[in-house]
Amino acid sequence: MTDKLSQSADKVLDHYTLFRQPEYAAMFEKKKTEFEYGHSDEEVARVSEWTKSEDYKAKNFAREAVVINPTKACQPIGAMFAAQGFEGTLPFVHGSQGCVAYYRTHLTRHFKEPNSAVSSSMTEDAAVFGGLNNMIDGLANAYALYKPKMIAVMTTCMAEVIGDDLQGFIANAKNKESVPADFPVPFAHTPAFVGSHIVGYDNMIKGILSNFWGNSENFDTPKTEQINLIPGFDGFAVGNNRELKRIAGEFGLKLQILSDVSDNFDTPMDGEYRMYDGGTTIEETKEALHAKATISMQEYNTTQTLQFCKEKGQDVAKFNYPMGVTATDELLLKLAELSGKPVPASLKLERGRLVDAIADSHTHLHGKRFAVYGDPDFCLGMTKFLLELGAEPVHILSTSGSKKWEKQVQKVLDGSPFGASGAAHGGKDLWHLRSLIFTDKVDYIIGNSYGKYLERDTKVPLIRLTYPIFDRHHHHRYPTWGYQGALNVLVRILDRIFEDIDANTNIVGQTDYSFDLIR
């Protein structure tokens, strides 16, 4: 033992420096060789190489049961997200309590914001007798403590498996005066073993709308000039919803976002904690029934909701996470068509500036190969934008993706010569994507923070453009939608490309060339 310590008060070493010091390196080696009884380095290296092979890929793709690193969460977190976009709304998750701790944690780690939701904390006795008492007491407590304007109820898989009936339970709780009879308690059954978070989102929006609009079909509902817009589950909602509102302002049209989390998930730090902030008000939600049309920004987040809107006599239009020039064009043209107002000159100017930026940078994008993964709508939007940039989307993967979705992606790919080498992989996971990247290499991966392990394994740089982003800060505050959003996405991709070139040309005396000042 030497007397010199690595750690010091002058320069405190963090974990990423501390554990590289020789005393720790020696300790790790000793632990490994004396106590871990692991496999030999040669065997590990052999298997590691095998996992990169075509043979491994075939076995990996033959999987029928185990899911490894999926790109989907379960229904209730989507339902919670949807509910949190309404003013003063407290999500109430009926079932086991651990689930709520997980949802809150997940959303908080992405948005770096508080996230409030309660659980009915069902345990073994409720599993036997049902959770009615948990609902009765839970609603009373939540109402008294957190003074919400609305409580939106959803379920964990536990409550679904035992078959708790939300409608009956809520009525029962109201009879017991847990909350006033006229207090809004919309609900949605959100079984975790059906669909994913995007289906939960759909169920909750429909649950809230039907609470205020009524369940019955009414094609003759009187209409106003208003247009509703449902954003869907979106990690960039803070930036995107604000951008949509700005676009509506430029247009001069009455655009009502149904479920707007942009303020709730971006509260200021000024000494006051706001448990609720902003969101679609109850009045606005009621009024939205009379809108002439409802637009969905994410088709797969709103399948049932849009059907429900149709049954209220509304026109509906659906998009797939529209990003880039033409997708934004289509969105604006739809707004123009529905409102009868022309696309304003200011937005045309923004479009020109975006196209200008793409033209300035196209040389660095042309022919670059990408893997894209995430929710079905995001993948569609991203693929379309990449094609527009002259980049080549190669592997497009979504665990929530269906056969229908695969066809939809293929259609987008078929629409451009840059899509020739692309293929959609619905129902597959990030371990499949690892095989795809090893056997058919790409230049960049677009996904979320979970992709960092793929980046480490394959050495293909990752660009974080979809939920969840835990290990980079604040990007969700900037839009990815609209021309302005497309510009942000463009810059994020370009930055990663330039950083990558610099990182691969920075060895003095070896790669002095190509380490260019001007690009």
Added chain:
Amino acid sequence: MSLSENTTVDVKNLVNEVLEAYPEKSRKRRAKHLNVLEAEAKDCGVKSNVKSIPGVMTIRGCAYAGSKGVVWGPIKDMIHISHGPVGCGYYSWSGRRNYYIGDTGVDSWGTMHFTSDFQEKDIVFGGDKKLHKVIEEINELFPLVNGISIQSECPIGLIGDDIEAVARAKSAEIGKPVIPVRCEGFRGVSQSLGHHIANDAIRDWVFEKTEPKADFVSTPYDVTIIGDYNIGGDAWSSRILLEEIGLRVIAQWSGDGTMAELENTPKAKVNLIHCYRSMNYIARHMEEKYNIPWMEYNFFGPSQIAESLRKIAALFDDKIKENAEKVIARYQPMVDAVIAKYKPRLDGKKVMIYVGGLRPRHVVDAYHDLGMEIIGTGYEFAHNDDYQRTPHYVKEGTLIYDDVTAFELEKFVEAMRPDLVASGIKEKYVFQKMGLPFRQMHSWDYSGPYHGYDGFAIFARDMDLAINNPVWGVMKAPF
């Protein structure tokens, strides 16, 4: 400038005021979980380890979180199947920074998420057949896996699946331990039962079914680290001290741990327990069955580290005792320098703590070493024996809150205005918005390690950077 404006809060009165907001039934129940510590108290005078009240926003998790997330998940050379719907494994995927070294995906799987992704048909017809297939596929795609655990999610226990039968069959078939864990989230009242169930699964499915490695040679100095999950490398900055005093750490439970280390643990001379709450069960079992004594220790802050090193050394011969003194002396100048640098910046600062089952007491003296004061503390999932161990650390008048609700914690902090809140990610931004410095004390706020002497320097630096960052000074707009 200190942010504590209110130094003379009538805490008893505050508790009553906060309870006023509850409906009567819940008020009565919550009142039993809140108390102000009295002089010479034998425990904290609160009820614990009982069900959370519905609808109050408890901060607790579930048994699955306690088993998969805490105890089993960090065993790196095993694959842990989140058995049931996709969510539980997704949310707990790589969320806890249990550091390990290994080739992830090849011989280690700690930061991956494996699930049987239950669909409606699995609920209706049962998931055992699928589980067979899941295990076969894992063994084929990951041939170097040294064991597989089945972490049950809520539906498993409700639909009557027989995962034990699957585990027995598959273990025989693949020749590797397959361990069923009945940690369904609805069991018990918090993570705590999940710890216990996970401990019992090690007892029944590792100790009962495997043997220590045949070539393992014991020495008189063999110890284990039990209940250290290596968050940010905590077990490593602890292990290095134990090795320095001449002991041989034959197993880490479970941070950076392996199946072999679990299997060899009955060969230990002493089990050293850091997180008593989550792993006392297996230590007690080994004491009964293998006659291995166990000892609690505390490696937070130099006072506790020195005391613990001496207590540990006292179980061994004079050579180890001398080594312990040498090690304490060796680190003393660094400790003195850390305290000289940070204590003037932190002296007298007040802290409110709310964490899991150990740290609400274990970190207290580390704060004291820096001249800081604890004015409130509480546990998410402690039992009575934890509350009995707590008065040793905190003083009379400290506010104690068990299974605190978001509402209560917010009101307590608002009234007591500590200089620092030390809690979890769900609490972090609430208090930062209120203008209060905050440190996550589950994850070390992505810093760490905090254990051991090397960790104490980081702990001190982190508390300083939280409290003395200039951002708090610009919070109020000048207009």
